[in-house]
Amino acid sequence: MVKKEYQIIANNFELAGRASSDIKKTLKALEYSKAMIKRICAASYESEINVVIHSVGGYMTFEIINDYVELNIYDDGPGIFDIQLAMTEGYSTANRIANTNGFGAGMGLTNMKRLSDVMEINSDQFGTHIRLIFVVGDLDALS
Ligand SMILES: Nc1ncnc2c1ncn2[C@@H]1O[C@H](COP(=O)(O)OP(=O)(O)OP(=O)(O)O)[C@@H](O)[C@H]1O
């Protein structure tokens, strides 16, 4: 069993991706398949960037529990105004600074949904909590 926690700082593009890199390193050391690592780290990266560009800061927990990996991402406000709309491909409220850094295509949440086996979003004006579960599946064992 593994449990790690990472702080995510709003608007800090230099440190963005740090949590995902450490998760990748940990999963590699534990000999998870490339496919499983890619799935988890692409999703964790998207969620990390969302905290950086859309919130005032937060943190992510990374846990390995038996045959699944769980990520929980918490941030402080302003929250996702309309979750269904936010889940639409191409919808984005990212600002110009985020755009300049290469973000804001409106694909992050959609990709997280596709990459994970379970995705739960809870959000109000005080903040957002996203829970992601990744189960080692048949496809994950192939590469
Ligand atoms: N943690 C969050 N807090 C507040 N709003 C959020 C948060 N995450 C996502 N959103 C809202 O949902 C929209 C869609 O998010 P999504 O990650 O799909 O796209 P994006 O971050 O705008 O662009 P991309 O992920 O492609 O760089 C965001 O533009 C934002 O309005």
Ligand SMILES: [Mg+2]
């Ligand atoms: Mg995003």
